[in-house]
Amino acid sequence: MTPEARAAEFDAADPLANYRERFMLPDGVIYLDGNSLGALPKATPAAVQRVVEQEWGEGLIRSWNDAGWFEAAGRVGAKIAPLIGAAPHEVIACDSTSVNLFKLIAAALQMLPGRKVVLSEPGNFPTDLYMIAGLEAQGLATRRLAERDRLAQALDADVALLMLTHVHYKTGAMHDMAALTRAAHEAGALVLWDLSHSTGAVPVDLNGIGADFAVGCGYKYLCGGPGAPAFAFVAERHQAELQQPLTGWFGHAAPFAFTDDYAGAPGIDRLQCGTPPVLGLAALEVGVELIAEIGVERLYGKSQALSEFFLESLMAHGVALELVSPPRSAERGNQLSFRHAEAYAICQALIARGVIGDFRAPDVLRLGFAPAYLSFADMAAAARHLAEVLSSGEWQRAEFRERAAVT
Ligand SMILES: *Cc1c(COP(=O)(O)O)cnc(C)c1O
Numbered sequence: 001m002t003p004e005a006r007a008a009e010f011d012a013a014d015p016l017a018n019y020r021e022r023f024m025l026p027d028g029v030i031y032l033d034g035n036s037l038g039a040l041p042k043a044t045p046a047a048v049q050r051v052v053e054q055e056w057g058e059g060l061i062r063s064w065n066d067a068g069w070f071e072a073a074g075r076v077g078a079k080i081a082p083l084i085g086a087a088p089h090e091v092i093a094c095d096s097t098s099v100n101l102f103k104l105i106a107a108a109l110q111m112l113p114g115r116k117v118v119l120s121e122p123g124n125f126p127t128d129l130y131m132i133a134g135l136e137a138q139g140l141a142t143r144r145l146a147e148r149d150r151l152a153q154a155l156d157a158d159v160a161l162l163m164l165t166h167v168h169y170k171t172g173a174m175h176d177m178a179a180l181t182r183a184a185h186e187a188g189a190l191v192l193w194d195l196s197h198s199t200g201a202v203p204v205d206l207n208g209i210g211a212d213f214a215v216g217c218g219y220k221y222l223c224g225g226p227g228a229p230a231f232a233f234v235a236e237r238h239q240a241e242l243q244q245p246l247t248g249w250f251g252h253a254a255p256f257a258f259t260d261d262y263a264g265a266p267g268i269d270r271l272q273c274g275t276p277p278v279l280g281l282a283a284l285e286v287g288v289e290l291i292a293e294i295g296v297e298r299l300y301g302k303s304q305a306l307s308e309f310f311l312e313s314l315m316a317h318g319v320a321l322e323l324v325s326p327p328r329s330a331e332r333g334n335q336l337s338f339r340h341a342e343a344y345a346i347c348q349a350l351i352a353r354g355v356i357g358d359f360r361a362p363d364v365l366r367l368g369f370a371p372a373y374l375s376f377a378d379m380a381a382a383a384r385h386l387a388e389v390l391s392s393g394e395w396q397r398a399e400f401r402e403r404a405a406v407t
Pocket of ligand 1: 096097098099125127128165169194196197217230
């Protein structure tokens with residue numbers, strides 16, 4: 001049976017197949033980059049338009065109260081919570097992932113005054129490593145990096161915080177969150193998980209594993225749109241004592257008392273800094289609701305099936321690319337990354353055929369399988385395109401090899 005024929009059978013049996021209709025996807029595009037910027041839910045434009053025209057245009061400043069703008073950050077956070085095994089009052093949607101990392105790294109360092117080391121791994125997402133550097137420059141942190149198989153040994157009495165990304169952005173390799181959280185706690189350290197490539201894609205149980213802190217991204221699998229607010233999680237047991245350094249007025253216990261002295265709000269609201277991005281929250285809320293409706297367990301199951309079927313389809317075409325991702329689907333998130341010296345040109349040639357994946361320097365072709373809107377037919381077609389790009393050598397065309405400034 002051809003991959004296309006098998007795909008038709010899988011699609012016919014796929015309980016999530018109809019959710020594709022809930023997203024806007026251009027004709028002729030197979031979108032394998034939903035792990036970088038999630039697709040647009042069809043309900044989003046109307047929701048944003050309502051906030052702009054009615055709540056802003058008509059309601060004006062009254063909408064802070066009347067339209068629930070004040071509560072939006074907490075309300076959207078509470079809707080993200082069940083996707084990551086958190087309680088509603090433990091999550092808030094605010095700022096960018098980078099800023100939330102800064103706040104929580106600093107807060108963790110303050111909770112363990114005798115310790116300064118923030119332990120992470122080389123090759124973690126750049127912003128995660130860069131945010132430690134800023135605190136290092138302030139004299140507050142010391143960065144320590146250890147390869148994944150050495151992390152447990154690197155956890156000594158100097159480590160205040162273990163900070164890792166659950167699903168690696170480049171390879172898709174997944175950490176054992178439970179085991180690493182336990183190891184960090186046994187060493188007296190706190191743990192901060194970056195869930196940017198997990199939330200809405202891979203089941204996560206923050207409270208089940210006793211996590212301390214987490215952050216994640218709103219514009220990837222949560223489909224919140226470009227620059228969507230990120231989120232932050234603080235376990236309830238830390239909320240009373242948590243002090244974060246960006247003590248803006250929106251994190252104040254009484255922002256509209258306009259007092260001179262800062263007093264952090266009780267609970268997760270303390271994580272806020274300035275005025276929340278209401279339009280961005282409106283778009284994010286639609287994406288979060290849709291992903292929650294489909295359910296992370298079902299999404300994860302389908303994405304594993306998609307990536308397995310994609311690999312099978314490649315094999316059916318005789319394509320042998322070096323897989324950088326863990327070959328066992330249980331050990332990776334929703335993506336497959338392949339190493340090839342000409343990965344950039346191959347990626348460009350695929351995009352010219354409507355197969356949108358991405359390139360990660362220096363030599364990785366990264367294909368993401370956002371399961372909410374991809375079909376098995378997409379997998380068969382994408383595998384065929386990739387096989388043809390490689391066998392025809394069309395990637396060698398100058399237009400594909402020339403690098404754009406932003407990739
Ligand atoms: C996408 C991503 C981010 C994004 O950070 P922003 O500040 O929202 O741009 C951070 N960390 C990881 C691991 C990511 O994958």
